[in-house]
Structure formats: structure tokens, C-alpha cells
Amino acid sequence: NNCNRNFVTMTFTNTSVDFFSQFFILQNFSMYFNFSLDAMYDRGANYESQSHRPTIRALLVVAYSVIIIISLFGNVVVCHVVIKNKRMHSVTSLFIMNLAIADILITLLNTPFTLVRFVYSTWVFGKAMCHVSRFAQYCSVHVSVLTLVAIAIDRHQVVMHPMKQRMSRLQGIAWIGVIWVMGSCFSLPHAIYQKLLRFQFINNRVRMVCLPSFPHPSDLFWKYLDLATFVLLYVLPLAIISLSYLVVAKKVWFRNAVGDVTLAQSAAHRRRKKTTLKMLIAVVAVFAVCWFPLNCYVVLLSSKVIQANNALYFTFHWLAMSSTCYNPFIYCWLNHSFRAELRALPLIGRIAKADHPSNPSYFTFLSHPQLTFSPLHLSENDT
Numbered sequence: 001n002n003c004n005r006n007f008v009t010m011t012f013t014n015t016s017v018d019f020f021s022q023f024f025i026l027q028n029f030s031m032y033f034n035f036s037l038d039a040m041y042d043r044g045a046n047y048e049s050q051s052h053r054p055t056i057r058a059l060l061v062v063a064y065s066v067i068i069i070i071s072l073f074g075n076v077v078v079c080h081v082v083i084k085n086k087r088m089h090s091v092t093s094l095f096i097m098n099l100a101i102a103d104i105l106i107t108l109l110n111t112p113f114t115l116v117r118f119v120y121s122t123w124v125f126g127k128a129m130c131h132v133s134r135f136a137q138y139c140s141v142h143v144s145v146l147t148l149v150a151i152a153i154d155r156h157q158v159v160m161h162p163m164k165q166r167m168s169r170l171q172g173i174a175w176i177g178v179i180w181v182m183g184s185c186f187s188l189p190h191a192i193y194q195k196l197l198r199f200q201f202i203n204n205r206v207r208m209v210c211l212p213s214f215p216h217p218s219d220l221f222w223k224y225l226d227l228a229t230f231v232l233l234y235v236l237p238l239a240i241i242s243l244s245y246l247v248v249a250k251k252v253w254f255r256n257a258v259g260d261v262t263l264a265q266s267a268a269h270r271r272r273k274k275t276t277l278k279m280l281i282a283v284v285a286v287f288a289v290c291w292f293p294l295n296c297y298v299v300l301l302s303s304k305v306i307q308a309n310n311a312l313y314f315t316f317h318w319l320a321m322s323s324t325c326y327n328p329f330i331y332c333w334l335n336h337s338f339r340a341e342l343r344a345l346p347l348i349g350r351i352a353k354a355d356h357p358s359n360p361s362y363f364t365f366l367s368h369p370q371l372t373f374s375p376l377h378l379s380e381n382d383t
Contacts, residue, residue: 057119060314064115067321071107074328075100081332081341088338091172092154096331098176099147103324105140109133111321118314123208127196130210135184135191142183142233144324148287149237150175151331152244159248186233189225219304226302234295238288245280252276282330290323 078100082088113133117123125133154167167175195213200206214221252273294316300306332338 060115060118063318064111064321067318067325068107068111071103071321071324071328074325075104075107077342078328078332079104081338084344085341088341089169091167091169092151092158094169094172094176095147095151095154098179099144099151099327099331102140102144102147103327105136106144106321106324109136109140113137114317117210118310121207123196123210125210130196131191131194134194134210134212135187138187138190139180139183142186143179144327145233145237145287145291146179146182147176148283149240150179152241152283156244156248159251186229193221223302226299230295230299234291238284241287242284245284249277249280279330286323286326286330289319290326291320294320 079097082093082097082100113125116125123130157164158166190212193212193214195211197209197211198206199209212222214225297306297312297316301308
């Protein structure tokens with residue numbers, strides 16, 4: 001027991017919590033980790049009881065399964081349609097497909113690890129995956145955020161400078177490569193400073209936990225890393241996306257369409273403008289609302305303003321992961337030409353046929369060559 005007591009005490013002096021490693025076992029302890037081994041045994045028993053409640057496990061499995069199914073279906077279909085349809089091989093569609101790929105990785109690499117870790121009360125994936133999974137988790141999230149920024153900047157350029165030469169496909173692929181390199185660099189600190197910890201409780205139960213283990217002074221390292229992540233990968237992207245789409249929305253709203261000669265045409269034009277503005281608002285709102293709670297929670301936790309809480313963590317984590325379900329609908333599924341391509345897919349052909357091809361959509365709004373500044377137009381006019 002003395003040996004175990006020393007091991008646990010030394011290990012916990014240099015650990016912390018982040019997006020994907022909620023400190024379940026010791027969630028009710030002081031974040032300064034001043035505790036006795038007996039207290040830890042008691043807390044461990046309480047945690048085991050909590051995490052194995054059938055109702056809680058069933059609720060989490062259902063909630064995360066919904067995200068996995070919807071996200072995989074939507075994003076895989078997006079990739080399939082973009083790859084299959086040569087008319088959609090524009091720079092914008094490349095960015096959107098990259099966003100779909102990043103969201104697929106988030107769905108496959110973030111959600112299952114979090115769910116399995118809680119349901120089984122232990123880390124079952126081994127030491128190597130303790131590092132690899134953390135890198136993959138952060139990298140996929142960072143790539144998704146940076147791709148949203150790239151789409152916003154690309155649409156801003158198309159709208160504000162319609163006569164300027166557009167970005168080529170090769171340049172678009174190069175920027176996608178830059179996005180992945182940046183996402184990887186931002187993820188390295190989280191991947192490097194990981195430690196697989198082993199705990200043996202008084203009932204001989206053994207728990208393996210994969211947690212961050214930052215160098216001394218660990219508290220400051222952890223705090224400033226989370227603050228930097230919050231600013232660089234939430235506040236700054238949100239500001240860029242919001243500003244870009246605000247300018248686009250203003251341009252769309254005050255621009256008159258060529259050929260509006262009748263009241264009916266003018267009214268239809270105004271309706272399409274309103275729909276476009278709603279889409280732009282949805283893009284910003286989904287990113288802001290889905291990711292703010294989890295980002296704020298992690299920053300407050302690393303600053304020791306609050307203590308870890310399972311209920312809050314899973315609520316905020318689920319909300320953040322759910323953003324992968326909304327992106328396909330916002331960026332692609334409301335695209336008229338995209339919906340037309342869905343009719344070729346047997347499983348959803350009947351649903352797609354319900355939308356008559358003559359119905360206008362806000363993605364084709366102002367798609368005339370002289371007025372090409374549809375926010376997320378996917379045709380080759382953007383290349």
C-alpha cells in the first residue's frame with residue numbers, strides 16, 4: 001500500500017484536463033490534487049458506481065450514436081457527390097469536402113474514445129494510442145475550424161472581387177495542405193505531453209487513465225496552452241468568419257439583380273436574399289454556439305476557476321461534436337445542384353425527387369456570371 005500511495009501521489013502532481021480527457025476518476029477532488037490515498041479509494045468507488053449506472057450509460061450511448069450516424073451519413077454523402085460530379089470540382093467544393101473529411105475524422109476519433117472511456121471507466125486502447133488518439137482528436141478539430149475560416153475567406157473574395165482572378169484548384173489543394181500542417185502543429189503539444197496512469201483501488205480494481213502531463217510548471221503550461229488554443233482556434237476564427245460573412249451579407253442585401261423587371265421577379269429576388277442571409281447567420285451561429293461552452297469550460301478548468309464535472313463535460317462535449325452533423329446541411333444539402341446529384345443515389349432518391357428542380361435555392365441566388373457572389377456556390381464559375 002505504501003508503494004501504491006507514493007506512486008499515485010507523484011503521478012498526480014503533474015496532470016491536467018483537456019477537451020478529450022475529462023478527469024472522471026477524480027472529478028470531485030481539488031484541482032490542486034491535495035488528497036489522501038484513502039480518499040481516492042472512496043472517490044474511485046463512487047465513480048465506478050456512477051459510471052456504470054445503466055441509465056447513464058444508455059443515455060450516453062444513444063446520444064453519441066445519433067451524432068455518429070447522422071454525421072457519417074451526411075459527410076460521406078458530401079464527399080461522394082463532390083468526387084463523383086466533375087462540375088463540383090471547384091476550389092469551394094474542395095474546401096467543403098475537406099471540411100467533411102475533417103468532420104468524419106472528428107466523428108470517428110473523438111466521439112468513440114470519449115464514450116468508451118466513460119462506459120468502461122478505464123483507458124482500454126494502450127499506451128501508444130494514448131498519444132496517437134490525442135493527436136488525431138485535436139488535429140481533426142483544428143482542421144475543421146481552419147477549413148471553416150478558409151471557406152469564409154474564399155467566399156468573401158468571390159463576392160467582393162468578382163472580376164479578380166479566382167484561386168486555382170492547385171492553389172486550393174496547396175492551402176488545404178497548409179491547413180493540415182497547421183492543424184498538426186497545433187496538436188503536437190497535446191500529443192507529446194501525455195501519460196498513461198495506472199490506479200489500483202482498495203477493492204483491487206485497476207483503472208488506466210490517459211491524461212495530459214505537462215512539464216514544470218505544469219499549471220502555467222496547461223493554463224496558457226488552453227488560453228492560446230481558445231484564442232487562436234475559437235476567438236480568432238469566429239472573428240474572421242463573422243466579419244467575412246457580415247461583409248458578404250451587406251453586399252448581397254444592397255446589390256440589385258440584373259433583369260428584375262416585374263414585381264414578382266423583384267419579390268423572388270428579395271426572398272432569395274433573405275434566405276442567403278439566414279444561411280450566413282446559421283454558419284456563424286452553429287460554430288459559435290456549438291464550440292463556445294466546451295472551450296469556455298476547458299479554459300475555466302485550467303485556470304482552476306471551476307472543478308471538473310461529468311454532467312457539464314458531456315453536455316458541452318456532445319454539443320461540440322454535434323456541429324459535425326450540421327455542417328453538411330448548411331454547406332451542401334441546401335445547394336440546389338447538390339440536391340439534384342442526390343437523386344442518383346438509390347437510398348435517398350425518393351427524398352431528393354420531392355424537391356422540384358425548378359425551385360430556386362439560395363445557393364443559386366445571383367449565380368449569373370455578372371452577379372456571381374452566391375456565398376457557397378459550388379459550380380465551376382468559382383474556379
